[in-house]
Amino acid sequence: MDTQEPKTYLLFSYAFRSLFLLAVLQALIGISLWLVWWTGAVSIEWRINPVFWHGHEMAVGFAGAAIGGFLLTAVATWTGRPAVRGWPLALLCALWLVARLGPVFPLLAAAGGVLYWLWLLLLMAREVVTVRNQRNYKVLLLLFIFMALEALYHYAEMAQAPWQRQALWSQIWLVLMMINLIGGRIIPAFTRNWLLKQHPEYIPAQLPGAFNALDVAAGIALALFAVASLLPLPTELFLLLAVAAAVLQAWRLWRWQGFRTLAEPLVWMLHLSYAWIPLGVLLFGLGLAGYISGSAGIHTLTIGTVAGMIVSVSARAALGHTGRPLASHPLLNSTIVLLALATLTRVGAALFNSDFMMTIAAVFWLCGFFCFALRYVPVLVRPGVVPPTT
DSSP states (O other): GGGGSSHHHHSSSSSHHHHHHHHHHHHHHHHHHHHHHHTSSSSOOOOOOOOHHHHHHIIIIHHHHHHHHHHHHHHHHHHOOOOOOSSHHHHHHHHHEEEEEEEHHHHHHHHHHHHHHHHHHHHHHHHHHHOOOOOOOHHHHHHHHHHHHHHHHHHHHHTTTTTTHHHHHHEEEEEEEEHHHHHHHEEEEEEEHHHHOOTTTTTTGGGGGSSSSHHHHHHHHHHHHHHHHHHHOOOOHHHHHHHHHHHHHHHHHHHHGGGOOOOOOHHHHHHHHHHHHHHHHHHHHHTEEESHHHHHHIIIIIIIIIIIIHHHHHHHHHHTTTTTOOOOHHHHHHHHHHHHHHHHHHHHHHHHHHHHHHHHHHHHHHHHHHHHHHHHHHHHHHHHHHHHHH
């Protein structure tokens, strides 16, 4: 057990330890760097476009660490094999760190970013192919697409291609499609488990609905809107696809019965994080149609959904895999509330073109992740708890 491991090795005993820690550091350092540059407090000589750097680091670098931590932790459960640990995990973390050097060493960072996804793909493939875990072969396809899009984004960056924005959006949409896929598994499952434990008298209509055609339609509609956002299509089509995707995603979420879980933050925060998808898609559609700033939809999806889901899932995973009770904490609750406020104020900044609101949004974000770090960094860097015997 990791209770016997030295601390230097403990970080590489499970992927959630090292990679979730890197995600937290990225959330704090990345936005701090962006904030001091944006406000003019510090002058930075950028070798790359700072706006695209910000978007890529927070939507892909931050999310990429969390995705790696989640997948390499979950795959041990999926396959029944020992957790990926030791030097393969340390190499993955090193590649992630190299990929963060974009402002000063863009070529090196590009290589690190592509190799990070390649190495993660190879590690996952070894685990699922060894035991022929065919259900999760689609995860390998997703990781291959992540790697390809990372290469495409950095090519656009080096060539200063006019489609660099679309390359970045493609990566963001892929993160959201992964949330659509994995969230569609875990949110109704965790909700059902909690409701049955608290309310064994509930009838099926009071429990999350089983996966059906609506879930498929919601995922297809979201994918169609994502593809449409990358193409020069008529305004009416953008709005039609946005409304269809938003309605289907909201309907899907309603069937998961999140309104019955308000007594358990570890469950309702998953629902809240997913709930930003319908709103974000609508705002994104309005942005593509030219009615509002496109930044409103992008930040609803990246702050509200991506960051919210990362916090919600990593908190649960860290507790469960270290033997601690699956219980929320005031600091975790504060993180989710502050991220919601960051989302709302960042959307307000886009709608009203307010630098002040943008700064406040960054402060909300930093305060939220500071709360998260206070609670969960000790969990990540300390040995697990041995459950008491009875």
